[in-house]
Amino acid sequence: MDLIQQVNKERLPKHLAIIMDGNGRWAKQKGFLRAIGHENGTKSVRVTVETCAKIGIENLTLYAFSTENWKRPKLEVDTLMRLLVSSLKKEIATLQDNNIRLNAIGNLHALPKKVFAELNDVIENTKANTRMTLTLALSYGSRDELVNAIKEISAKVKNNIISLENVDESVVNAHLYTQNLPDVDLLIRTSGEQRISNFLLWQIAYAELCFVDVLWPDFNQNHLAKALIEYQKRERRFGKTSEQLI
Secondary structure, three states: OOHHHHOOOOOOOOEEEEEOOOHHHHHHHOOOOHHHHHHHHHHHHHHHHHHHHHHOOOEEEEEEEEHHHHHOOHHHHHHHHHHHHHHHHHHHHHHHHOOEEEEEEOOHHHOOHHHHHHHHHHHHHOOOOOOEEEEEEEEEOHHHHHHHHHHHHHHHHHOOOOOHHHOOHHHHHHOOOOOOOOOOOEEEEOOOOOOOOOOOOOOOOOOEEEEOOOOHHHOOHHHHHHHHHHHHHOOOOOOOOHHHHO
């Protein structure tokens, strides 16, 4: 029996986020160019997205390209952007067939015009889909997101649109890229690395963290199932005691 069938559909995370790490190392281990690793990583994206939609995950956010990734060699960045455009064109049918809405967060205007246009086209064409929201974090950095939110809130306070006394968590949430998404319940990072890498720092305040010792191109349905089963075994107290939960 596939492990995915052992996942309790009644205790799924409402928001699953994944740091897809290890494409470059996967390619290097096999003697390939890093670009080949990124190309093979798209297969894991497809499997993960389709599986999450089928089992009932409502929100899936994938860390696809960080603000720091712009510092990588131009050839690798160009390859990633080319893959993004081709994947969006290729996968729109999959998104439609699975009733998945595409969303994107980050400094999207920093993306090449062709990528930005293709991204917006898929977002527009899938906006009525309701089964799952797939969010791509592109040119995304959580510190940038928080700085932008602080600037926007400060300007509104200065112009008497918001009073300082009314600035609370809900106000901050309303000024984040993820304002229409719930907090992250489960964060998975592949490749064995155990760090957050400037990803959704505010949104993962009470998330369960799962570090998977497999490179992203090798991440499959069973790895996803194991992470979800592990998540379902954990007691989420949100500051309370175990007795209070009972």
